[in-house]
Amino acid sequence: MREDTEYPLHNGYEAIHSPTYMVFRSSRRVDFPMVDLAGIMYYPKYWDLAHVFFEEIWEPVCGISYADVLNQKMLAFPLVHSEAKFHHPLRYGDTANCEIQVTGIGNTSITWKFVIYNQNGRKCWTATQTTVCTDLRSIEEKIEVPEWVREGLHAITV
Numbered sequence: 001m002r003e004d005t006e007y008p009l010h011n012g013y014e015a016i017h018s019p020t021y022m023v024f025r026s027s028r029r030v031d032f033p034m035v036d037l038a039g040i041m042y043y044p045k046y047w048d049l050a051h052v053f054f055e056e057i058w059e060p061v062c063g064i065s066y067a068d069v070l071n072q073k074m075l076a077f078p079l080v081h082s083e084a085k086f087h088h089p090l091r092y093g094d095t096a097n098c099e100i101q102v103t104g105i106g107n108t109s110i111t112w113k114f115v116i117y118n119q120n121g122r123k124c125w126t127a128t129q130t131t132v133c134t135d136l137r138s139i140e141e142k143i144e145v146p147e148w149v150r151e152g153l154h155a156i157t158v
Contacts, residue, residue, distance in 0.1 A: 024100045024156045026056050030090050040089035041096075046125050047082070050114050053098040062152030075146070076139060077110065077131035084127040088118070095119040102157040105150055108133050108142040113158075 028049060036042040041049075055066040062069075069075050090096055097117045104111040109132045116125040133145045 022101065022156050022158060024057050024061060025098065026053050026100075027095050027097045028052065030092055030094045030096055032092060035092045039092050041091070043086070046084065046086075046116070046127075049096060049116070050098070050127060050129065053100060053114065054112065057100055057156075058152075061155055062149060070136065073146075074136045075143075075149075076134050076136050078134060078139070079129055080109070080132045081130040082127060083129075084125060086125055087123045090116070090118055090124050096124070097121075100156065102153045103128070105145055105153060105157065107144055110145060110149075110153065 030041055034041050034045045034049070058064055058066040058069055064073070069077075095118065097119065099115045099117075101113045102110060103113050109130050112129045112131065114125070114127040114129065115123060118124055132142050133149075134141065135143050
């Protein structure tokens with residue numbers, strides 16, 4: 001049996017810590033504009049949804065909203081690599097429950113692991129995504145991941 005400890009974060013998010021893993025969790029409903037004619041989530045919307053969860057992680061984990069990371073810190077973390085697997089469709093009205101972990105922080109990049117489950121706990125989508133740290137004033141040049149980002153993300157790094 002796994003012994004987990006929940007650490008509530010502000011705004012209703014939570015970080016789950018256990019001897020084997022650390023994870024950030026958040027949820028969203030699958031709304032009508034996200035689905036195709038078959039009533040299932042249109043495949044590009046999984047990346048949109050993952051980015052929504054990615055933006056949500058910053059304030060509870062690093063203490064700053066992603067908008068402030070962009071507008072005040074002048075940092076951006078554009079996606080440079082993504083691999084995904086579809087396990088089961090999400091349907092209109094489902095709840096997408098996302099778990100995010102950081103699996104690596106390099107000098108200039110961060111690798112994220114996303115797992116999205118439906119409201120019944122069925123795994124629907126997994127992805128590994130790599131972002132690179134850039135200065136918004138010179139977006140084409142990579143910069144080192146700042147120490148405050150490393151320290152914040154340590155809470156969900158495996």
